[in-house]
Amino acid sequence: MAPTPDLRTYLRSLSAETLAGLLYEQAERDQGLRAELEQRAARDCHGDSTVAAAHKLLDDAPPRSGSSGLNGDGGGEGFDHATTMSAVLDTMQRLLDGGSRADLAPLALRTVDKLGAELGADPAGTAGSELERAIDLYARACRAHPPAPAALADWLLEVAFERPNWPRIDLPPFAGALGESGLRRIKSAVDTMLADDACTGRRRETAERLLEQLAETSGDVDTLVEMLSRKLPRLDVSLRIVRVLRGAGRHAEAIAHAASALGPGKGPLRAPVVDALAETYHEVGQGDEALTLRRNEFRRAPDYDGYLALREAATGLGCWESERVAATELLTARAAADPTGADDLVRALLAEGEAEQAWQAADRYGASLELRLELARDREAENPAEVIGVYRSHVEELIAHRDVAGYRQAARQLRKLRTLHKRADKAEEFGAYLAELMETHKRKTRLLAEVRNARIALPKVSR
Template identity: 50%
Template sequence: MTAHPDSPGLLEYLCSLDVPTLAALLHEQAERDPDLGERLRKRAAELDDAQGKADTEHGIEPVLDTLQRLLDAGTRADLAPLAKRAMDKIGDAFARGEDTAGQLRRAVALYARACVAHPPPPEALADWILSVTFDRPDWPVLDLRAFAKSLGDKGVNRIKSFVDTIGENDGRRAPVAARLREELAEISGDVDALVAILSAKLPSREVSLRIVRVLRDAGRHSEAIAHAAKALVRGKGPVVNAQVTAPAAPAELPRPRPAPETEKPAEPADPVDLADPVDLDELIEAEKYDEAWEFVSRDGSSLADRLRVAEFREREHPADVLPLYREHVAELIAYGDAAHYRHAAKQLRKLRGLYRRAGVAQEFGEYLAGLVTEHKRKTRLIAEIRNARIALPKDRR
């Protein structure tokens, strides 16, 4: 005998469910029942109109929490439209100068995950990525690898075709295109292209480690060892703590043999095992933020990687990240256009808060005075700093 849908057992069961599970069930039913789906969409639109700007400021965090719980639970519901809608709302608030950078980074990551489960049209996704990457320099840097599966061959080729049209002398777009070429080579598995791109960079310990890792992961162990040996010869710091010899088996790189007890082995200043090089993404994913900060603080780490880790470092050690964010402000100003000036002003406002948390608020005024004096002829920059509600030194008001 079939229980009545209003029976106490069913109601008790529904009341016992958590919000994300109940939402997923309701969403699936709405997809099967057009009338229910239309009623729910109408109510959602009415609620959106009523909340307006307050939704972004106060109500968006629960939406992101729900999205994350549903994605973590492996829901079959298509959350990509909701994730993009939340991301766009946060992005609009960010463009108005509101301090939603952290929410925006989180929303982008959730949208990437939602796209993997239910990919949107690849060409449309590729166009959105290109638009954000080239036209919104103040947005968080999109990790193309997070969208690779959703893009598929069509979307990746669309991005590659556009990037190939950008030359090395194409102003501020050139470095963005260079970064995308590197990510495209990594996504496509083109090891030779990726190694060539990395080799063209200024020599550094981080670049050498990256090349070794790429060659090793591709099974090209002898080339990985040869590159490590060349890095040692160039004097860029030790890359391995093992004797550079041919591998005994292609599946595993050699590890150092223990030295005899009567022989004291040489100890390199900063050893890194070739068979297990440090991976910044793994450190961040494992929430080993102190180790990640130590890693990017060494010579050779890119500004982008240091900024990634700074987001976590600033929580407990705001004083440590002050020089890094000052460097970022200087880089943004060097671009010389309105969008980067606006982003620099937002970073200045963030810096002001970090100076206060570090207990050296007065030093921010000194830093700002020097910055304004240095760039006093950049009237658009000065205007953006004013628009960010940062008090200028008295002689610049």
């Protein structure tokens, strides 16, 4: 008995015409297959016609306006310059998102170059953001249909060094399309520049940046860390070093570097470095070290974010209850000494479900009006009398804006206050409050009109 032939090998031996006939016959019998093939055909054919229409739109568009269509039928409405470029960018993104097989790289490159040429003559300032979007789409198009690696490498080098007014282009999104040969070409050019003492200023900075990205793309962690270390002691550089080491699985080195980078100083990037160090501790199973780090950071600068980070670390080790008392006491002490700390204390109490204590703390330590309003909204149903003062403060703040929107919202809050006074059996008190308020602001005719529009009866105001 002859062995069964390998079906895949047999099918590969058939001509395209024979395979198409067999597939068509099967599609006639299988309606699901037919529908899928028809959808694919419509998508690919429409993609080709749409790309052609987009090319024509770029051809016909003058600097400020133009006309064409993107429906594949040659017709269309008139477009100004901004609409034209937006239409082309939207078309490319739609096709890329839809998985079109059309080669969009040439269209994307044309769009990039056109927008780049207009940067110097763009009074509206929109070409820069459009160019960034076009570059992102070009990178995606190159990954789907890689151009010649040498040509892409040369274009990237030209943009990096000869077009200083362009947005910065990074290599990683283009790495796949460049391949090893394209990346080698860029590295050779960059090495040559750095070896030249005449390469200074922006050109040297650009060359060093590209060299860092080449090391990152190739996975050369040691070279990348060495290059970044020359920029220390900046915390943003330390954060990047930690992330590079973590990504390479070199957790011990990441921990050592982050710990040494923190020190006693402050800065806006300290928190991300702390987060990176804590995450690294957790990755290697050193939860106790992460808790100690979070505790020390919270004691150094007690705030709501630090409280949440400490709670997460302690909860993971099952010891939050013992940590919580001391943490709350620290936030309370800070609020007592500095009113700006009141919101952090109140939010920490709310995070623990202690609404009553949060309300009392907001009143005692002077939380922000925004936060007190948040508390009042949750409290007004059961305690209408207690929240009246908060809403009165809000009315005064809204009136102080001295604009129509503020007056209109103040009138809405007055309606709420009227309801709260009634529910608290203090309806007469609302009348006295409203009379005093209207007397104080009697010259604000638009405010009086908004109060009337809110169907609130105005007391007589002396002139």
